[in-house]
Amino acid sequence: MNKELVDSLYKQVKKIKDADIQKFTNLALDHAPPEFWIAPCSSSGHHHPPEDNGEGGVMRHLIKGIYMSLELARFFSISETNTDIVVSGYILHDIQKNGIPWGNKTDDTHGKIASLWLMQFPLKEPEKEAICNCVRYHMGQWVQPEEEVIRALHPTKNELIVQLTDYVCSREYASFLPGRSLSKRVIKNYKL
Numbered sequence: 626m627n628k629e630l631v632d633s634l635y636k637q638v639k640k641i642k643d644a645d646i647q648k649f650t651n652l653a654l655d656h657a658p659p660e661f662w663i664a665p666c667s668s669s670g671h672h673h674p675p676e677d678n679g680e681g682g683v684m685r686h687l688i689k690g691i692y693m694s695l696e697l698a699r700f701f702s703i704s705e706t707n708t709d710i711v712v713s714g715y716i717l718h719d720i721q722k723n724g725i726p727w728g729n730k731t732d733d734t735h736g737k738i739a740s741l742w743l744m745q746f747p748l749k750e751p752e753k754e755a756i757c758n759c760v761r762y763h764m765g766q767w768v769q770p771e772e773e774v775i776r777a778l779h780p781t782k783n784e785l786i787v788q789l790t791d792y793v794c795s796r797e798y799a800s801f802l803p804g805r806s807l808s809k810r811v812i813k814n815y816k817l
Contacts, residue, residue: 641713
């Protein structure tokens with residue numbers, strides 16, 4: 626486990642201003658499966674930038690996405706509470722990425738699995754439901770099970786921000802990590 630990445634993710638949770646939402650997010654992270662902290666972002670090695678496909682890739686994916694979700698929250702002029710919901714939802718969207726128990730590949734229903742898993746942690750409503758829905762529907766048109774696609778295609782603004790953030794940060798060209806320069810390997814592999 627890369628302690629620097631783990632510490633960086635927990636540091637990002639402090640960007641959540643609401644103490645209860647911050648506590649909920651930290652509690653969920655404290656109970657995350659051990660594999661979450663070391664998992665690559667893609668079990669197949671596709672659909673994500675190179676730096677997100679190695680050990681700790683999920684952490685790098687989450688850290689870069691937090692910055693993007695904050696920018697989109699600003700762009701859409703959502704309230705401070707909704708911004709906190711978006712950041713929490715984004716941080717937690719892949720917390721059960723490979724299912725329960727943690728498997729060898731991404732579970733296609735991990736949004737639903739994670740949202741149901743998150744229900745065990747205390748938080749007032751409607752914030753808890755809003756965060757869980759951001760997690761549940763973060764894959765947009767690719768959400769599984771299939772019967773949830775129609776709901777996912779009609780997201781709330783908060784859910785849309787999490788969907789857009791996850792989509793853009795998972796593109797192979799989205800090679801960046803805030804505060805760090807790109808490695809020569811990433812730059813060399815980047816094609817216009």
